[in-house]
Amino acid sequence: MPRIALIGPGAIGGTVGFALAEKGHDLVICANQWFDTLAITRVQSGERRAVPVKVITSPPEATRADWVLVCVKSHQTSAAAAWLKALVGPHTRVAMLQNGVEHRERVAPLLPAGTIIVPVVVALPAERVAPGEIEMHGGAQLTVSDDDPGHEFAGLFANTFVKASTDRDFKTRVWEKLCLNCAGGALSALTLRPDALASSPDMTALGIRLIEETMAVGRAEGAQFVEGFVEQVVAMQSSHRVQRGNSMYYDRRDGKPLEWDARNGVVQRLGRRHGIPTPISDVIVPLLKALSPRASA
DSSP: OOEEEEEOOSHHHHHHHHHHHHHTOEEEEEOSSOOSEEEEEETTTOOEEEEEOEEEOSGGGOOOOSEEEEOSOGGGSGGGHHHHHHHOOTTOEEEEEOSSSOHHHHHGGGSOTTOEEEEEEEEOOEEEEETTEEEEOSOEEEEEESSHHHHHHHHTTTTSSEEEEEETTHHHHHHHHHHHHHHHHHHHHHHTOTTGGGSSHHHHHHHHHHHHHHHHHHHHTTOOOOTTHHHHHHHHHHTTTTSOOOHHHHHHHTTOOOOHIIIIIHHHHHHHHHTOOOHHHHHHHHHHHHHSTTOOO
């Protein structure tokens, strides 16, 4: 089996790491804090499963890997530079399990020229409640491009509970995910309400305008949205109005840096590149940036 290193065992990293470890992969987890087991609790059923894992806490402990899975949040990517330097060799492939549409642009400056980068769209409702302890609130779906590296990445998760698949229109899939993230995350972080988008007709209307703005930029980038996509996104966000919040809401609540650039700033920046007005993002992005401790891209 290939040697796999995973950077960032949070909600996403902890879940996919558990799946890889349970399958028996040669896995090492790169973390700030040591632990010796990964455990998954499925909230709906209360079932808890645990597997032993190898965890290292400093880059000098690392050796070259065949695959490196970057699972830190987008604004934490540069902080993983030392890990990447230690782990990435001439034949290493780097998978980016992050929000946004700029996976390659974000990590390429930290890697040797020519490193194969695999962007991954993640649909995985989970929460890290303690080091090595993950609570899952639903299924786990990873989507990658329909190419050789994508198929190899998906193969890592064959016969696990994490469903990894390839898609010929990855460009659309990654922009669909951004549309899902851009409004609900921003509005809930600004208002400190998990149900912000569905909290009133005015807030829903504002969310729709932000989604439509994001779609306009996405189309300019090559994404193709189906008819009724906005309504699908709003319905999906509204169905969770009395349930748990999203990651940006929890980061704002807990005083942590926000993923404002990957989830909202990118719409403003790419909109300017294409000459597309982004009046909602022009207001929301500075507010999110101001609310983010140590605000940085």
